[in-house]
Amino acid sequence: MTTQIIEAKKGNITAEIEYVAQKEGIDKELLREKVAQGRVVILKNNQRSNCIPVGVGEGLTVKINANIGTSNEKSTIEEELQKVKVIEANEADVLMDLSTGKYIDETRKQIIAATHLPIGTVPMYQAGKEALDEYQDIAKLSKDKLFSDIEKQCKDGIDFITVHCGVTKFVVDQLEKQGRVTDIVSRGGSMLACWVKETGKENPLYEYYDELLEIVRDYDVTLSLGDGLRPGCTADAGDRAQVAETLVLGELVKRARDFGVQSMVEGPGHVPLNKIPAMIETIKVLTDYAPLYVLGPLVTDIAPGYDHITSAIGGTLAALHGADFLCYVTPSEHLGLPDARQVREGIIASKIAAHSADLARGNKQAIERDRLMSVARKNLDWTEQQKYAIDKCVFESLKDSKPCTMCGEYCSMKIYNKYFSEV
Amino acid sequence: MTTQIIEAKKGNITAEIEYVAQKEGIDKELLREKVAQGRVVILKNNQRSNCIPVGVGEGLTVKINANIGTSNEKSTIEEELQKVKVIEANEADVLMDLSTGKYIDETRKQIIAATHLPIGTVPMYQAGKEALDEYQDIAKLSKDKLFSDIEKQCKDGIDFITVHCGVTKFVVDQLEKQGRVTDIVSRGGSMLACWVKETGKENPLYEYYDELLEIVRDYDVTLSLGDGLRPGCTADAGDRAQVAETLVLGELVKRARDFGVQSMVEGPGHVPLNKIPAMIETIKVLTDYAPLYVLGPLVTDIAPGYDHITSAIGGTLAALHGADFLCYVTPSEHLGLPDARQVREGIIASKIAAHSADLARGNKQAIERDRLMSVARKNLDWTEQQKYAIDKCVFESLKDSKPCTMCGEYCSMKIYNKYFSEV
Numbered sequence: 001m002t003t004q005i006i007e008a009k010k011g012n013i014t015a016e017i018e019y020v021a022q023k024e025g026i027d028k029e030l031l032r033e034k035v036a037q038g039r040v041v042i043l044k045n046n047q048r049s050n051c052i053p054v055g056v057g058e059g060l061t062v063k064i065n066a067n068i069g070t071s072n073e074k075s076t077i078e079e080e081l082q083k084v085k086v087i088e089a090n091e092a093d094v095l096m097d098l099s100t101g102k103y104i105d106e107t108r109k110q111i112i113a114a115t116h117l118p119i120g121t122v123p124m125y126q127a128g129k130e131a132l133d134e135y136q137d138i139a140k141l142s143k144d145k146l147f148s149d150i151e152k153q154c155k156d157g158i159d160f161i162t163v164h165c166g167v168t169k170f171v172v173d174q175l176e177k178q179g180r181v182t183d184i185v186s187r188g189g190s191m192l193a194c195w196v197k198e199t200g201k202e203n204p205l206y207e208y209y210d211e212l213l214e215i216v217r218d219y220d221v222t223l224s225l226g227d228g229l230r231p232g233c234t235a236d237a238g239d240r241a242q243v244a245e246t247l248v249l250g251e252l253v254k255r256a257r258d259f260g261v262q263s264m265v266e267g268p269g270h271v272p273l274n275k276i277p278a279m280i281e282t283i284k285v286l287t288d289y290a291p292l293y294v295l296g297p298l299v300t301d302i303a304p305g306y307d308h309i310t311s312a313i314g315g316t317l318a319a320l321h322g323a324d325f326l327c328y329v330t331p332s333e334h335l336g337l338p339d340a341r342q343v344r345e346g347i348i349a350s351k352i353a354a355h356s357a358d359l360a361r362g363n364k365q366a367i368e369r370d371r372l373m374s375v376a377r378k379n380l381d382w383t384e385q386q387k388y389a390i391d392k393c394v395f396e397s398l399k400d401s402k403p404c405t406m407c408g409e410y411c412s413m414k415i416y417n418k419y420f421s422e423v
Numbered sequence: 424m425t426t427q428i429i430e431a432k433k434g435n436i437t438a439e440i441e442y443v444a445q446k447e448g449i450d451k452e453l454l455r456e457k458v459a460q461g462r463v464v465i466l467k468n469n470q471r472s473n474c475i476p477v478g479v480g481e482g483l484t485v486k487i488n489a490n491i492g493t494s495n496e497k498s499t500i501e502e503e504l505q506k507v508k509v510i511e512a513n514e515a516d517v518l519m520d521l522s523t524g525k526y527i528d529e530t531r532k533q534i535i536a537a538t539h540l541p542i543g544t545v546p547m548y549q550a551g552k553e554a555l556d557e558y559q560d561i562a563k564l565s566k567d568k569l570f571s572d573i574e575k576q577c578k579d580g581i582d583f584i585t586v587h588c589g590v591t592k593f594v595v596d597q598l599e600k601q602g603r604v605t606d607i608v609s610r611g612g613s614m615l616a617c618w619v620k621e622t623g624k625e626n627p628l629y630e631y632y633d634e635l636l637e638i639v640r641d642y643d644v645t646l647s648l649g650d651g652l653r654p655g656c657t658a659d660a661g662d663r664a665q666v667a668e669t670l671v672l673g674e675l676v677k678r679a680r681d682f683g684v685q686s687m688v689e690g691p692g693h694v695p696l697n698k699i700p701a702m703i704e705t706i707k708v709l710t711d712y713a714p715l716y717v718l719g720p721l722v723t724d725i726a727p728g729y730d731h732i733t734s735a736i737g738g739t740l741a742a743l744h745g746a747d748f749l750c751y752v753t754p755s756e757h758l759g760l761p762d763a764r765q766v767r768e769g770i771i772a773s774k775i776a777a778h779s780a781d782l783a784r785g786n787k788q789a790i791e792r793d794r795l796m797s798v799a800r801k802n803l804d805w806t807e808q809q810k811y812a813i814d815k816c817v818f819e820s821l822k823d824s825k826p827c828t829m830c831g832e833y834c835s836m837k838i839y840n841k842y843f844s845e846v
Contacts, residue, residue, distance in 0.1 A: 071831045100833050129833060138838060176843070181797045183839050190835035194842035232835075233797030234782060235790070270797075273743055274783035299739060299779040301793040301800070304808065305817030309735055309775055316722060316736045320696055334800065335821060336829050352732055356722040359657060360697035367658070370724040374604045374656030374693075377724070377757065385727065394728030398758060406759050408494045410523050410552060412613035412655075415561060416606050419617035420599070 070101030182232035189228020230269030319357030493524030605655035612651020653692030742780030
């Protein structure tokens, strides 16, 4: 079996490259070159038949991911499958199954069967859960178990996996030396840092990285190089530990590309707005312009219940400065697992951020959609407005009332149209 | 009677300057200088006894305004007084009464009596409404009626008024020559542009600006120089018409300062994210760093139902680049008048934007509040987290459930604390 990057390097335009180029409205030869360079990844496991490929990276529209998954405390497979329907209906580009509850394998298999979207996982959760459930000790996690979970998930058809390869002894040492307000807020990162601390050994995902590359290459599973030390509060943003990990991720991107494996890089996290442009541009340089997948950035820590808003603020600016892929954040972030309604709210906020960034980046389709919406608004044409709205359901609830009660007879559009329209 | 700027120019630190300096934690002599320069305004009608003054401008925290008001189609005085309670409970800094329904005078008087917050109005709505209701013709509006409405509202105790003085013949001409997607979306701006177009005369608020200054100086009512030609869609942002009006507003700021009248400038509107920094900085330069009050900016046109989010995105970046005062936008923007629940959502989104900008601007209290929240989060202390949250009610609903169901036993904080905490 081969991978998109191997074929692209050979000069071959694969069916997936052709499909993505057409969908994005860009030249397929240009896209092939970006895939060959590793600046674009195409998410699709080569063994999965029901996945429609999605391109992520330089020159493409900004994509969004929606996380779902069970925990021990909450949710069932049925509830998660319901969320998959919500995700498809609201047009997220990709989803991740982050289940840590019972029946992880069964949940994953049913989710894969239920959707055509590319799917990501964090295999470390499955391996880490077993060590914690059985021994109450993360240090009991074995490299073999972790790698066999990774291979199992690839075989099942997962399209990309988050692997916290960058949480190395050196990086953990940087973290310990400097101190932080919230230390580590990545679950996978925390598990691996504790494993490294307790065993004194190197992170197996780093030490046996070539072995990992061999596994995922067989399936063309894209590596999402996790930022285990992403800042979990605005005070920690951009510190030595974060940059040290980014340096390691940059090294791993190069090795993946040389190996014929597609890779992207995960980014922060909680970051004050003023620090976002330089941080995003620095990550891009240090990782040689690998596709950047950000978890936020949340621009303040004090808005639990509204982190879909704090992350939409940071995500839009991050995408303007080079982030390619936004992980949604729901209103229940920092509080609990989202229900289907909160999943929907998270998707809409992320779509607003992604579209607003596309617009700011000069994407012609995005600019045209805004223009058509505004022409409809000017014409007080509510049917047309519904066509271009991100959430069309908003207009359903208006159908019985007279729109728009905001200005009524003193509407600026009505007044202007009366005096200025050509006869 | 005197005004803050007249006293500040004389070197006097008024009680209001002293109060605001203490509240903001800045030096009162520095604040006096900023008031004297006109870079800070202090909102408080000198005839109003129940108003606690609020400072707006350079070096102060970012403030937010909540709009309320009746329309012919919707709402009563009682509903609006209910919204005043919501506004105070959720700690907006200022409110505006934009009523255009019946009983405008009575509504305004009751709102003034009901709150200690500074209150703004747009007197043009009252004058324009009468012309439209009685004659169905905005050209029938008389200068005398408009100016007598202004004086009446000042006497009632209003603290600042929006006046669209910049919609001059020159500016309207610029607009007509270039064309726009959504022409004019400001109600007051639209009324005055149509008046100018129909009568062929100059905008009375511009032609008789000295007379206006005399009226408001008696009450120390701050002029909020409205941007009647603010862009109403992303396609119109930053065009010749908008800049032409800003030039006029800059001239009027200088005349107000020389006259001893406090003034601020209103800004956009709908603006793509990439254009916000330069636009805000340009407005600041052209208006000699007058306090800038922005109505957004909304970073896309296609999210009706979610414009509290689109404006939080733009408002945060605008405030980082110099905007001082954010007009909230509710989820019902472009659709209808907000109810009390939507008023609350609008305030919270605006507060997130204002706080995130304070944080990004290096405000020490904002940074410390984020830090304390994150220390509490690290300690999994839900009671402490509630103390620092923007919306404390979020935690009430969690009290019966086990927080946090998001990660449960696989919480990164718990795992990290176990292996890394000092013995």
